[in-house]
Amino acid sequence: MSTTEAPASTGTNGNGASGYRWVGTRPVRHDGLDKVAGKARYAADLNLPGMLHGHILRSPHPHARIVSIDTTKAAAMPGVKAVITGADFPEAPPKGATRNLMCTVIARDKVLYSGHAVAAVAASTRREAKAAAEAIEVTYEQLPHVLNIADAMADGAPVIHDNLLTRGVDPRPTEPSNVAARTVYERGDVEQGFGEADIVIEREFSTQAVHQGYIEPHACVVDCDQEGKAVIWASSQGHFMVRSSTATVLGWDTSRIKVIPAEIGGGFGGKTTIYIEPVAALLSTKAGRPVKIVMSREDVFRATGPAPGSIIKMKVGARNDGTITTAKAWLAYENGAFQGIAAMLGCMCVVSAYTLDHLYVEGFDVVLNRPVNVAYRAPSAPAAAFAMDSVVDEIAARLGMDPIDLRLHNCPSQGDPTPYGPKWPMIGLRDCLEAIRDSDHYQTALPDGQGRGVATGFWFNIGEASSATVNLNENGTATVITGSPDIGGSRASMALMAAEELGLDVHLIQPVVGDTEVVGFTDVTEGSRATFATGMAVVEACRDLKTQLRKRAAKTWDCDVEEVEWVDGSAVHGPGEQEPLTLAAITGNAKRTGGPLGATASLNARGAGPAFSVQVADVSVDSETGRVTVERYTTAQDAGTAIHPSYVEGQMQGGVVQGIGWALNEEYIYSDDGNLENPGFLDYRIPVASDLPMIETVIVEVPNPSHPYGVRGVGEVGIVPPLPVLANAVADATGVRISDLPLSPPRVLDALTAAES
Amino acid sequence: MAVVHFSTDQRQHTGVTEVVIDAANVRALVRQLSELYPSLNAHLVETSSTAVAIDGEIIPDPMLEELTATSEVHLVRPLAGG
Numbered sequence: 033m034s035t036t037e038a039p040a041s042t043g044t045n046g047n048g049a050s051g052y053r054w055v056g057t058r059p060v061r062h063d064g065l066d067k068v069a070g071k072a073r074y075a076a077d078l079n080l081p082g083m084l085h086g087h088i089l090r091s092p093h094p095h096a097r098i099v100s101i102d103t104t105k106a107a108a109m110p111g112v113k114a115v116i117t118g119a120d121f122p123e124a125p126p127k128g129a130t131r132n133l134m135c136t137v138i139a140r141d142k143v144l145y146s147g148h149a150v151a152a153v154a155a156s157t158r159r160e161a162k163a164a165a166e167a168i169e170v171t172y173e174q175l176p177h178v179l180n181i182a183d184a185m186a187d188g189a190p191v192i193h194d195n196l197l198t199r200g201v202d203p204r205p206t207e208p209s210n211v212a213a214r215t216v217y218e219r220g221d222v223e224q225g226f227g228e229a230d231i232v233i234e235r236e237f238s239t240q241a242v243h244q245g246y247i248e249p250h251a252c253v254v255d256c257d258q259e260g261k262a263v264i265w266a267s268s269q270g271h272f273m274v275r276s277s278t279a280t281v282l283g284w285d286t287s288r289i290k291v292i293p294a295e296i297g298g299g300f301g302g303k304t305t306i307y308i309e310p311v312a313a314l315l316s317t318k319a320g321r322p323v324k325i326v327m328s329r330e331d332v333f334r335a336t337g338p339a340p341g342s343i344i345k346m347k348v349g350a351r352n353d354g355t356i357t358t359a360k361a362w363l364a365y366e367n368g369a370f371q372g373i374a375a376m377l378g379c380m381c382v383v384s385a386y387t388l389d390h391l392y393v394e395g396f397d398v399v400l401n402r403p404v405n406v407a408y409r410a411p412s413a414p415a416a417a418f419a420m421d422s423v424v425d426e427i428a429a430r431l432g433m434d435p436i437d438l439r440l441h442n443c444p445s446q447g448d449p450t451p452y453g454p455k456w457p458m459i460g461l462r463d464c465l466e467a468i469r470d471s472d473h474y475q476t477a478l479p480d481g482q483g484r485g486v487a488t489g490f491w492f493n494i495g496e497a498s499s500a501t502v503n504l505n506e507n508g509t510a511t512v513i514t515g516s517p518d519i520g521g522s523r524a525s526m527a528l529m530a531a532e533e534l535g536l537d538v539h540l541i542q543p544v545v546g547d548t549e550v551v552g553f554t555d556v557t558e559g560s561r562a563t564f565a566t567g568m569a570v571v572e573a574c575r576d577l578k579t580q581l582r583k584r585a586a587k588t589w590d591c592d593v594e595e596v597e598w599v600d601g602s603a604v605h606g607p608g609e610q611e612p613l614t615l616a617a618i619t620g621n622a623k624r625t626g627g628p629l630g631a632t633a634s635l636n637a638r639g640a641g642p643a644f645s646v647q648v649a650d651v652s653v654d655s656e657t658g659r660v661t662v663e664r665y666t667t668a669q670d671a672g673t674a675i676h677p678s679y680v681e682g683q684m685q686g687g688v689v690q691g692i693g694w695a696l697n698e699e700y701i702y703s704d705d706g707n708l709e710n711p712g713f714l715d716y717r718i719p720v721a722s723d724l725p726m727i728e729t730v731i732v733e734v735p736n737p738s739h740p741y742g743v744r745g746v747g748e749v750g751i752v753p754p755l756p757v758l759a760n761a762v763a764d765a766t767g768v769r770i771s772d773l774p775l776s777p778p779r780v781l782d783a784l785t786a787a788e789s
Numbered sequence: 790m791a792v793v794h795f796s797t798d799q800r801q802h803t804g805v806t807e808v809v810i811d812a813a814n815v816r817a818l819v820r821q822l823s824e825l826y827p828s829l830n831a832h833l834v835e836t837s838s839t840a841v842a843i844d845g846e847i848i849p850d851p852m853l854e855e856l857t858a859t860s861e862v863h864l865v866r867p868l869a870g871g
Contacts, residue, residue: 199836200798202798202801213836215798217797218797244871300871301870302871304869304871373866373869376866377868407869407870407871408871409871410870410871411870411871450845453796453842453863453865454842454844454845454846454847454863454865455844455845455861456845457845457846491870492847492868492870493870494847494849494868494869494870495849496849558869558870558871559868559869559870559871560870561870638846639846640847738846747871748870748871
């Protein structure tokens, strides 16, 4: 099978009944024991001889000009070995992504949010470093700030960047504003569409910024030697990204930096960028000793990227038969302190689960005095789905239609145009809708007093560059080395695909995450790409190895290689004149037949398969407290093919739980003076196991024809539907539709009280 | 040959919703588009629309991707993810 061939639709629901021996099975993950036994090494666990501790001083103001920084007193304090400020870093370009990265790592002339890094100290102990950092004297000239979209877009709003001229407006403005970009997607004639509609519903929605909530704070250890080379141990979603980003910020050549990936304690998109590695590198260079920086939880909340808040206005028309005739959307997304593409992504996603002849979608990316956005599973899609699927739910109720039937009636299929232009490839939205419709959950009558909600979610998934090396050992085992950090069970998935290809027991395969000098370049793990793209590289390397193994057998048998097949882990002589040679027999004799066996594949993966999820929830609402309790929750998601169903289910469940947190509780609370008031898990409440029922999963498998095993990628889309699912369920339970998240007890109680009065 | 479809903001530079281009790959296609619509390239750079979608598949950093007589091309922005 070539890498462009894929198996027919399996519909196995992740039970491994697809004809594969290993793909679709559920072995214990190779790194599992180390993680549950506390032996896995995270960046903060590393201690080197002579190591110093770094501490970063952060701005107490949301917007201020840095007038002066005096480090004299700090530098003279006990244990202090190095002090740095923005002036120690290369000058940042006037605008663009490089400036945004450089000025996120450390402020230059202005601080743009409370928590923005200003200076840093390396000292013998953490306590000494912290004390010295606090002794740095920074003089600020405070500037007016903006903390929300409405204020940032208002006429006369304080402008954060003097050179930010809105993109996507013709003619382009000549005066700066906080609107970084305008995005428009348009098809047909929306007014005609509204004219064809029997009902039109128009609503405005808001969502709050939320944090990715990874348990492990950002941490790194950097050791710079006297020749100017640096070794970085860091927790990230991509150590090649850490290398290139650190080099960019420091103005170094990438060859000066080696990054060794530590285990990662959660990322969810939040570790697709860097904050502390260049700071530690510069401190280490200056001090001549290794430096460790571990962010506190408070710093993680104050200074690392949230997913954006949003305001979305939706207007949707439909005929009495359930046909959605048109949709018009206005979206504004927070970008944080620097411009991003949040609104653009929201525009691409907002009506993606529906076939529309007429649409007009307009989005605005807005900067404000908060930490810059960073990706969070399926970035921007949850808020967009919240708006569209809330309105669609209301249409279904008004028409008296089953909400799944309404969605099936408007469901796009392969060849239909996406809202952003290109046509859909093979997608599994219809399969997911039918899976939920036919699920035990949906077929079970709703208990009295509860409400039920359903909704859809879409995410693109992406490919990008990956590398893999597979070495066969002399005892017949294999080592699979990839450049993708294991953020969700990818070691096991890589081993399973290698096992399937080589016909080797998966337990005889050791998957390894290689550092930047061991394995070929690999893009950051984002866009649900690791099992898809890096898995594709593993498969390609294994197929190369199978060719080599056949050649070795042919040499052994003194026959033509075309007479040798690779079957179930053994070389088989086609004419049947030789006894099969196992993989172990060939590798054990490898020195005599040409040397050790290994293969490497590097590729830019094409053909990522779009992901859809459909979910249903039952909730109860306490009318006295406003508390929403999730009583039952089921998610169906198109995985393409589930390589390791347990980890697919884990990704589905994790996404749902994070979406539930976004929907019900999570929000940043800022004081009027621009400081975050809830920078900790006590006051920023993410769901815990005791808050939730078991999240039931239905793995839908509509194979992606571009992947050798049909993989789509499963890490992101699960977070998209919970926002509208729970809003729809609460509306069903209470008769009150709430269009502002989170659905926290005070907000729900206020809405119920207002409705009663 | 390929049919290139233009988004709403790109049409301000092309004046048309689509155009047929005789090009063997994306690099040749972009060259011809730049000659046909001199202001389009700067707009694509300005809006970071440096990716293409060929027959529905978004390719983030294209150059030598082959085009066929039936290829449908959209000029889009590269995606990011979590």
